[in-house]
Amino acid sequence: MANHLYQYSILSALMNGICREGTTVAKLLTHGDHGLGTISGLNGEIIIVDKEVYHFLPDGNLREVEPTDIIPFAMITRFEPTLTKQPITLNMSTISKELSPLLPASQNSFLSIRVDALFTRVTFRVIPAQSEARESLSELAKRQELHHATHSRGVLVGFWSPGFTSGFSVAGFHLHFLSDDRAQGGHVMEFDAEDVVLRAAAINEYNVEFPASGEFQDEPIGEVLAKDLHAAEGQ
Numbered sequence: 726m727a728n729h730l731y732q733y734s735i736l737s738a739l740m741n742g743i744c745r746e747g748t749t750v751a752k753l754l755t756h757g758d759h760g761l762g763t764i765s766g767l768n769g770e771i772i773i774v775d776k777e778v779y780h781f782l783p784d785g786n787l788r789e790v791e792p793t794d795i796i797p798f799a800m801i802t803r804f805e806p807t808l809t810k811q812p813i814t815l816n817m818s819t820i821s822k823e824l825s826p827l828l829p830a831s832q833n834s835f836l837s838i839r840v841d842a843l844f845t846r847v848t849f850r851v852i853p854a855q856s857e858a859r860e861s862l863s864e865l866a867k868r869q870e871l872h873h874a875t876h877s878r879g880v881l882v883g884f885w886s887p888g889f890t891s892g893f894s895v896a897g898f899h900l901h902f903l904s905d906d907r908a909q910g911g912h913v914m915e916f917d918a919e920d921v922v923l924r925a926a927a928i929n930e931y932n933v934e935f936p937a938s939g940e941f942q943d944e945p946i947g948e949v950l951a952k953d954l955h956a957a958e959g960q
């Protein structure tokens with residue numbers, strides 16, 4: 726179904742270091758063509774663009790995934806934009822305004838977002854893999870490496886999540902970058918773009934699948950503070 730969000734597991738699980746088990750790439754792709762996530766052991770970042778799935782490794786390399794690869798957290802939708810804008814420039818501070826009228830008219834829904842542009846500068850991180858079981862996303866974020874691309878044609882894919890979903894998702898923007906030459910990408914911290922095509926849609930149906938057994942059910946997953954989530958996700 727178009728513009729219906731499917732999510733596997735919750736961000737609070739990653740914050741508790743629960744990220745070894747999960748669904749597979751093949752199963753995930755039955756739910757859409759546009760999304761983001763991570764891979765088993767938090768060994769990097771995942772982006773789904775037009776149903777192609779890429780894995781950015783912590784060493785900066787990028788690989789196309791195998792259908793059997795394990796995905797412990799992902800958000801995916803079948804993207805059908807209802808808003809298209811071609812502003813000359815776009816950055817993290819202007820994106821809310823440019824998403825008008827979806828923001829604020831759909832401010833308590835999720836938004837799916839795609840930005841095709843020439844990135845004059847984009848800063849992104851690739852999360853380093855866990856060095857031991859249950860190491861949390863916050864701990865890993867402390868030793869993440871920031872990468873920059875300049876004058877790079879590429880795409881941002883991701884979501885805007887309303888505040889009340891914090892813990893399931895990270896409230897606000899969550900975008901992953903992929904360069905058109907498929908050489909670089911990761912979890913976006915900042916960007917400045919020109920020659921932009923911005924596309925978006927409101928999402929009013931949200932389906933979350935919890936892992937039914939295994940590490941996800943081992944211990945209670947408590948409340949995760951929004952400030953800790955933002956510190957770990959950098960936005």
Ligand SMILES: [Zn+2]
Nearest residue numbers: 761899901912
């Ligand atoms: Zn991310």
